Amino acid sequence: MLICGVDEAGRGPLVGSVFAGAVILPSNHTIEGLNDSKKLSEKQRDRLAVCIKEQAIAWAVASATAAEVDEINILQATMLAMQRAVGALSITPSEVLVDGNRTPVLAMPSRAIIKGDATEACISAASILAKVSRDAEAYALDLRYPQYGFAQHKGYGTAQHLAALAQFGPIPEHRTSFAPVRAAYAQRQLF
Structure with missing residues (x-):
C-alpha cells in the first residue's frame, strides 16, 4: 500500500x-x-x-x-x-x-x-x-527586492517587513487580500 x-x-x-x-x-x-x-x-x-x-x-x-x-x-x-x-x-x-x-x-x-x-x-x-x-522562493524574492528583507523574515508580517511595506509599498508578489498589504496599498493611495 x-x-x-x-x-x-x-x-x-x-x-x-x-x-x-x-x-x-x-x-x-x-x-x-x-x-x-x-x-x-x-x-x-x-x-x-x-x-x-x-x-x-x-x-x-x-x-x-x-x-x-x-x-x-x-x-x-x-x-x-x-x-x-x-x-x-x-x-x-x-x-x-x-x-x-x-x-x-x-x-x-x-x-x-x-x-x-x-x-x-x-x-x-x-x-x-x-x-x-x-x-x-523567499530567497529569490530577496534577490529581486533586497529592501524588504525577505531572507530574514521569509515574508511573515514582522516589524521589519511591515516597515518596508510602509516605506516602499507592496510588490506584485504581495498578497493583496491580507490586511497589512491592503493597508499599505490604501496608505499609498492617500498621497
Missing part, C-alpha cells in the same frame, strides 16, 4: 506562493530526524530534503501563487497546492495523509491528521520539502 504524506508551507506570509509537498516513503526508509519542519533548523531541513528526495518512492512539490491566494483565499489556495502536489507524483498513492484538520478533494482516499507532521514520517517529509521550497 502506497501511503502519501501531504503538508503545506507558507500560509501565513504576506508575500509569495503557498507550497505543498507530497511524499511517498518506503516502509524501510533510513531517514533519521524527520519532524515537523517548524521544529527543525534550516540546515537540518536542507540536509533532510536531500535524503527525502533520494529515498522517496515518489515526491512532488507544487504551489499556488499570491494571485491565486487573493482570488480564492488562502485556505482554498492551500488545498489547490496540495491537489497539484499529489497530482504531480509519478506514482498514484493508495491513500493520502494530510497534516491538519481537512483534506483537499482527491481521487483517492484521504485522512486529515492533526499534528501529523510530527507523528507520520511521510507527512514530516512533505512538510520539509514544502518549507525548503517556500524558503527558496
Whole structure:
C-alpha cells in the first residue's frame, strides 16, 4: 500500500506562493530526524530534503501563487497546492495523509491528521520539502527586492517587513487580500 504524506508551507506570509509537498516513503526508509519542519533548523531541513528526495518512492512539490491566494483565499489556495502536489507524483498513492484538520478533494482516499507532521514520517517529509521550497522562493524574492528583507523574515508580517511595506509599498508578489498589504496599498493611495 502506497501511503502519501501531504503538508503545506507558507500560509501565513504576506508575500509569495503557498507550497505543498507530497511524499511517498518506503516502509524501510533510513531517514533519521524527520519532524515537523517548524521544529527543525534550516540546515537540518536542507540536509533532510536531500535524503527525502533520494529515498522517496515518489515526491512532488507544487504551489499556488499570491494571485491565486487573493482570488480564492488562502485556505482554498492551500488545498489547490496540495491537489497539484499529489497530482504531480509519478506514482498514484493508495491513500493520502494530510497534516491538519481537512483534506483537499482527491481521487483517492484521504485522512486529515492533526499534528501529523510530527507523528507520520511521510507527512514530516512533505512538510520539509514544502518549507525548503517556500524558503527558496523567499530567497529569490530577496534577490529581486533586497529592501524588504525577505531572507530574514521569509515574508511573515514582522516589524521589519511591515516597515518596508510602509516605506516602499507592496510588490506584485504581495498578497493583496491580507490586511497589512491592503493597508499599505490604501496608505499609498492617500498621497
